[in-house]
Amino acid sequence: MNKSREPLFHITKRGALPWYAAWGIRGGAVLLALLACALVTVLVTGENPLQVFATVFNGSFGSPRRVWMLFQNLAMLLSVSLAVTPAFRMRFWNVGGEGQMLAGGLATAACMICLRNTLPNWAVILCMVLSSILAGAIWGGIPAFFKAKWNTNETLFTLMMNYIATQLVAFFIVVWEVPKGAGQIGIINQSSEIGWLPVIGSYKYLLNILIVAVLCGVMYVYLNYSKHGYEIAVVGESERTARYVGIKVDRVIIRTMLLSGGLCGLTGMLLVGGTDHTLTTTITGGRGFTAVMVSWLAKFNPIWMILTSFLLVFLQRGAGEISTSFGLNQSFSDILTGVILFFIIGSEFFINYQIHFRHAKEG
Amino acid sequence: MFDVVSFIPRAVVQGVPLLLGSTGETLTEKSGNLNLGIPGIMYVGAISGTIGAFLYETSLPSPDALNGFLAVAIPTLACLAGSLLMGLIYCFLTVTLRANQNVTGLALTTFGVGFGNFFGGSLIKLAGSDMPYLALSATSLCFRKTLPWAQTTGWFGKVFLSYGFLAYLAVVIALVAGYVLRHTRLGLHLRAVGENPATADAAGVNVNRYKYWATCIGSMVAGLGGLYYVMDYSSGIWSNNAFGDRGWLAIALVIFTIWRPNVGVLASILFGGLYILDVYIPSGMNLAIKEIYKMIPYIVTIVVLIITSMRNKRENQPPASLGLPYFREER
Numbered sequence: 001m002n003k004s005r006e007p008l009f010h011i012t013k014r015g016a017l018p019w020y021a022a023w024g025i026r027g028g029a030v031l032l033a034l035l036a037c038a039l040v041t042v043l044v045t046g047e048n049p050l051q052v053f054a055t056v057f058n059g060s061f062g063s064p065r066r067v068w069m070l071f072q073n074l075a076m077l078l079s080v081s082l083a084v085t086p087a088f089r090m091r092f093w094n095v096g097g098e099g100q101m102l103a104g105g106l107a108t109a110a111c112m113i114c115l116r117n118t119l120p121n122w123a124v125i126l127c128m129v130l131s132s133i134l135a136g137a138i139w140g141g142i143p144a145f146f147k148a149k150w151n152t153n154e155t156l157f158t159l160m161m162n163y164i165a166t167q168l169v170a171f172f173i174v175v176w177e178v179p180k181g182a183g184q185i186g187i188i189n190q191s192s193e194i195g196w197l198p199v200i201g202s203y204k205y206l207l208n209i210l211i212v213a214v215l216c217g218v219m220y221v222y223l224n225y226s227k228h229g230y231e232i233a234v235v236g237e238s239e240r241t242a243r244y245v246g247i248k249v250d251r252v253i254i255r256t257m258l259l260s261g262g263l264c265g266l267t268g269m270l271l272v273g274g275t276d277h278t279l280t281t282t283i284t285g286g287r288g289f290t291a292v293m294v295s296w297l298a299k300f301n302p303i304w305m306i307l308t309s310f311l312l313v314f315l316q317r318g319a320g321e322i323s324t325s326f327g328l329n330q331s332f333s334d335i336l337t338g339v340i341l342f343f344i345i346g347s348e349f350f351i352n353y354q355i356h357f358r359h360a361k362e363g
Numbered sequence: 364m365f366d367v368v369s370f371i372p373r374a375v376v377q378g379v380p381l382l383l384g385s386t387g388e389t390l391t392e393k394s395g396n397l398n399l400g401i402p403g404i405m406y407v408g409a410i411s412g413t414i415g416a417f418l419y420e421t422s423l424p425s426p427d428a429l430n431g432f433l434a435v436a437i438p439t440l441a442c443l444a445g446s447l448l449m450g451l452i453y454c455f456l457t458v459t460l461r462a463n464q465n466v467t468g469l470a471l472t473t474f475g476v477g478f479g480n481f482f483g484g485s486l487i488k489l490a491g492s493d494m495p496y497l498a499l500s501a502t503s504l505c506f507r508k509t510l511p512w513a514q515t516t517g518w519f520g521k522v523f524l525s526y527g528f529l530a531y532l533a534v535v536i537a538l539v540a541g542y543v544l545r546h547t548r549l550g551l552h553l554r555a556v557g558e559n560p561a562t563a564d565a566a567g568v569n570v571n572r573y574k575y576w577a578t579c580i581g582s583m584v585a586g587l588g589g590l591y592y593v594m595d596y597s598s599g600i601w602s603n604n605a606f607g608d609r610g611w612l613a614i615a616l617v618i619f620t621i622w623r624p625n626v627g628v629l630a631s632i633l634f635g636g637l638y639i640l641d642v643y644i645p646s647g648m649n650l651a652i653k654e655i656y657k658m659i660p661y662i663v664t665i666v667v668l669i670i671t672s673m674r675n676k677r678e679n680q681p682p683a684s685l686g687l688p689y690f691r692e693e694r
Contacts, residue, residue, distance in 0.1 A: 151672055155465060157668055163611060331479075334473050337477070
């Protein structure tokens with residue numbers, strides 16, 4: 001029974017691929033994914049594929065309002081993605097962005113509601129910023145503390161924290177609901193606009209977008225050119241090495257998660273104070289989870305993240321537009337997002353590994 | 364007065380989807396795959412079963428022509444096929460293409476929930492009902508058929524015999540899974556793959572094959588949880604997003620049972636009870652406090668997670684290579 005044949009192909013790890021080749025592969029995957037999505041859409045709607053693509057484009061760029069919405073959504077998604085990235089670089093799987101955002105949003109709403117009659121507007125906003133960062137940091141810091149001390153599984157821990165935050169928000173929604181029994185808070189401070197982030201000119205979302213743009217640049221510098229960023233990278237590569245060179249690993253873990261959670265909380269503040277002016281349990285819109293994918297697709301690089309979050313937001317809005325104009329329900333965009341993600345996730349394999357076929361090296 | 368006889372059956376029917384979901388996820392995690400796509404898979408299982416039942420019911424000339432066996436078999440097979448496909452997608456991406464498991468799982472959940480709601484919405488439209496849900500009560504009746512003695516044996520019948528066959532199947536699956544994992548060679552190999560794939564590989568265990576089988580079977584079991592929810596718990600009524608966060612709760616249950624499906628049988632009932640506790644605890648006019656009660660399952664899970672990591676007992680830990688891809692040449 002000695003049938004040792006060389007297998008049809010074998011797989012080896014690639015050395016570093018030049019960046020243009022890597023992004024070429026990813027671009028190819030996106031194109032394939034778009035084709036697959038078009039196929040699915042055509043099968044479901046029976047429309048001409050070109051028509052479908054035109055609709056997708058229209059969904060994002062059809063009118064100035066849509067362009068603003070696109071950039072607003074892009075900014076929010078990018079903001080969460082930036083927030084979770086330092087943790088990911090440390091190989092700390094923070095899938096609790098959702099909960100940390102809710103905690104921040106809750107703190108913001110609390111400031112807007114409880115301080116509106118006692119403090120001037122600027123002080124309320126200051127309290128909102130500080131308390132939202134603090135709330136998010138606490139929400140992220142708890143799992144980090146246990147990870148650092150007892151190596152508690154952080155993926156599962158942060159995941160559970162999401163639902164505790166959701167229920168906490170649900171609790172306060174009932175406490176603050178207007179009118180009693182409505183089950184929702186409604187727009188907070190509609191007439192006085194206390195605690196609403198200021199509007200630059202007549203562009204409602206410009207401030208959010210600017211804040212996130214600055215955050216993106218700062219995060220890039222922090223991760224790549226600061227001592228903290230270097231420590232994060234070392235801990236992520238190998239905890240033992242980090243310990244050997246004298247980095248206090250538990251301190252880095254807790255510090256990084258406080259930062260990550262705090263920024264998620266800040267994003268929650270931007271959502272509540274700068275965008276929706278209300279608090280619901282679904283205000284985050286699943287961005288905490290989408291951010292995991294955005295960050296990973298961009299290889300944890302803040303600049304590339306602009307591109308990947310743009311891609312996802314563009315597709316979501318496009319697919320939303322398909323749903324409306326062809327009379328499908330809104331969940332269609334989730335299906336398309338899923339399909340595209342599968343393709344991109346799969347394409348990483350061809351960047352990291354090489355397939356050698358048997359015939360390739362005869363003799 | 365706290366009505367135990369009516370509380371337990373309600374806790375059980377809440378617990379069954381969680382039990383199936385967590386048994387499936389435990390099998391998956393034992394092979395080292397952290398499948399965060401379980402919520403999506405349960406959605407797909409539910410909607411596939413619903414589609415099967417819908418097609419069967421509408422193909423009948425009259426509701427009386429319903430064949431009990433087919434009414435159960437078609438949705439069940441459709442559900443298994445749908446969730447198997449989801450499991451295969453996950454395996455292909457994470458095992459064959461070695462993609463990141465967290466990202467793949469979350470993408471799978473996005474896809475699965477979207478898939479469920481999309482086709483659910485489309486079916487509702489097809490059925491032309493003016494309500495935002497779809498009712499398949501004839502099929503559901505077959506799923507909900509209880510043992511004949513359930514009505515005649517008083518409280519005993521209510522507590523133990525009043526469930527559809529899927530509930531008992533869930534318990535059997537959990538016990539079998541628990542036995543296989545702990546007491547058979549197959550289970551030993553599977554655990555070895557999850558703990559240390561390199562060692563398992565060296566011992567001649569085909570790591571990828573085990574991962575594929577465990578994850579796919581796990582997905583199918585979890586999918587049944589979705590099917591149970593639609594066909595039995597909610598009497599064949601599909602409405603979008605009704606399944607809620609039960610998928611995540613199933614993942615929580617895996618931790619709570621410290622990766623033991625047989626513990627899950629009772630633990631799932633406990634979780635089911637916690638899930639509906641807010642209905643039973645008299646809170647008077649204070650509706651807000653009910654939201655706090657719904658937090659309990661998650662808090663309990665976190666406490667278990669912390670305690671197991673603090674005590675650091677070897678047999679209570681998550682599988683050592685949970686979440687890590689295996690590549691032979693990287694050892």
